[in-house]
Amino acid sequence: MAPEQHEQERLSFALEQSISASYIGISATLVLALAAALGTGAVAAAAWAVLMVSILVLRGWVLRRAVTRLGEPGGPAQANKDFTLSTVVLAFTIGSLPAIAFPGMTLELRMVVTVFLCLWCCAAMASLGLTPRLFTVYLLLVLGGLAVGWARTEMPGARYTAVAMVLYMVVLRAFSHNFTRRIVEGMAIRAENDALVRQLSAANEAKTRFIMAASHDLRQPLHAISYLGGVLARARDPADVRSANEALTAAVEGLNKLFSAILDLSRIDSGAVRMHPVSFKLDGLVAQLDSEYRTLCVASGRRWECQVEAATALTDPVLLERVLRNLLDNAMKHGGDGMVRLAVERRGDEVVITVSDNGPGIPLESRSRVFDEFYRGNETGPPGLGLGLSIVRRLVDRLGCRVVIDFTDAQTQSGAAISVHIPQGSALLEEATPALPGHGSADEEDVSGLAVLVIDDDATVLHATRALLVQWGCRVATCGRGDVLDEVVAGLGPLDVAVVDYRLDGGRNGLDLVEGVRDRHPGMGVVMVTGESDPQVLDQLAESGLPVLEKPVSPRDLRRTLALFKAADA
Incomplete structure (x- = not known):
């Protein structure tokens, strides 16, 4: 919360508390006036009571108007002025009663008024404690009036009571400091909670918009792919097959771009994208x-x-x-x-x-x-x-x-x-070579003859990967379950490279599964394929030192990566 907003909230809280206290103060005024009437006479006490009630009513009206204008330009400053002036006038009027009336009162009445005003000052902490300077002035005027009233009496020990009022003022001011701190902390926590609620609400709305937009954009290429699949199933003219195949390739590339972009957003938001300045x-x-x-x-x-x-x-x-x-x-x-x-x-x-x-x-x-x-x-x-x-x-x-x-x-x-x-960077440069992506074609990369093991728990992925690798001239074995891995490997013979999905059924991951195969085929390379965005998983893959392809993997990227192992064998 900005400092000006914080101050405005503190002022709003103090104003609302003071408005409530103004009406309670009317009842207290009548009690004090009754006590004063026994010492100063009914006329003087009634005059003081009328003045006090008028001040309290007028103050309540002024403060209510100030609350409604807090959001207007210059409203907080004017509200603070009204609050300060009305509080000083009120405190001066309260303090005038004991200062003037105590000499004519009995000891019992003076004690009643003293206890009553001490409690009044304590209660005022709720409305004035958030404005320490104003509360100090309030205490000086009210308790100061009490001290003056006691000092004007002729009874023995009166001056000690006056000093006690001063000490009470110091103690009350110290207590108000802790009270203020607690209230401010509570307001800060409430403001933080409100901000968090707004952030969560905005995030939820953004997520809803994101899902709705992503759903639409994902349906478009899938819609086209569905129709094109029907076209290819019935096409007889080679030109129609070629045209549908080109459109199908474009739709798949569009879908791939969309998934890649969404994955990028997910990885950045999850903290998986690390910065190395x-x-x-x-x-x-x-x-x-x-x-x-x-x-x-x-x-x-x-x-x-x-x-x-x-x-x-x-x-x-x-x-x-x-x-x-x-x-x-x-x-x-x-x-x-x-x-x-x-x-x-x-x-x-x-x-x-x-x-x-x-x-x-x-x-x-x-x-x-x-x-x-x-x-x-x-x-x-x-x-x-x-x-x-x-x-x-x-x-x-x-x-x-x-x-x-x-x-x-x-x-x-x-x-x-x-x-x-x-x-700007320093003159003392570090070697930094951006990892620039390749933009050339991988269609000419030779991967024929490679013995490739494909491990994935999705039958559709296994079938598609096998068909693609066979088309490139690779010798391929596929495995969807860990319990048949040894049998599959034995049927293929010496392995050149394994293409392994990280997340497998049964809570196992590709890194664990492939370790046993590497023990029997130490020269076998491994390419990990993953759609994970969890930073811990990505760190684990990075620490493995293996090539990692992020889903969705394009045929171009897969072929370029496999060609590295073909070159190594050569």
Whole structure:
């Protein structure tokens, strides 16, 4: 909670307590007036009582109005003034009674009034304790009036009683400090709980929106795949088969991209994506992006610009590269048919990397939503997943950087310019080579002749993997249960590589299952396949030192990975 909100809540609590106390005080006023009448006369006591009741009623009205205006500009300041003034007037009026009336009262009446006012001050802690200075003034006026009243009497020991009032004021003020601390702590806990409830509510709403949008987007390619399967089952013309196969491949690739993006979001949110910041020169990363996206722009008839100022950055190079690739892909898809620009410049102690285009831009009213999952706005290019900028936001948050959206041309309010602000790196550079993904084709990788063992508890996956590997010329054995593993391996002979799913039936995992096979085939390589997002599982896989493919695995990635073992055998 912001400090001004905290102070406003404290003031609101004090005002509400004081309003309740004002009406209770009317009854107490009548008791005090009755006691005073026996010493000062009915007229003087009645006058004091009328004054007190008027002050209490007026104070209640003023404070109620102050509560209703707390949310208005200048409302808290005015409420604080009204509260302070009405409290001082009330305390002065209360304290005037003993100061004036005590000399004419009997000892018994003075004791009754003293006890009554001491209890009144104690009760006032509930409404004034949250304003320590005002409570101190209140005690000085009320208990000070008591002390003056006792000091004006001629009875022996009266001055000691006056001193006792002062000591009581000190003790009460000390108790109010602890009371205030407890109340403030309770208010802080309540504010935290309210904030958590709002966050949980917002998270639940976001999750619902995410599931609804993901459900729609997942159904689209599945819908197409279902129809295309029917087409392939009845197609006789080779041209029809080829056309349906191409459409089927496109639908599967779209589904794969969507699953991969959702997996990325899941891994980032679960903390599985770790940050390893180093100081590194941006030249190598920018040069590779320049080469790749210049080629893509030329092929699509776009203009590519790259403006680079030599700089070093202190961040994770791999995650930064993913951020920039997502921004560049977003500009290529939705930035119209004109220019795409990548710019790097130093500003103070930051490096600012900007990806811009001259498309329609991102309207001001949409900028708070463009980082939401599945938000697409008014798309001008090919339909996208609506997850690229959501991944960017999460990665930027993980990196501790900040992202700024602006127009490329501020006068016409067109074009999108998205800047990532990164801390500058040190002159003492560490070696940091971003793990840049391959973009070439793996169709020419030779994996024929490899003896491959596939372990998975899903029969459909086993069948599909076997068919793919056989098509590539591999010798394949598949296994879905651990109790037949030895028999399956014996039938295949010497093994080159095992492709193993991590999560298997019965609570077993692929790492445990494959260990026994490696004891009998020490030269066998292992490729782990997983859809896990649990950071502990991913750490365990990383520590194993084995190649890991994350589901959904494309045929290209599988073939490229298997080719590494073919090369090792050669």
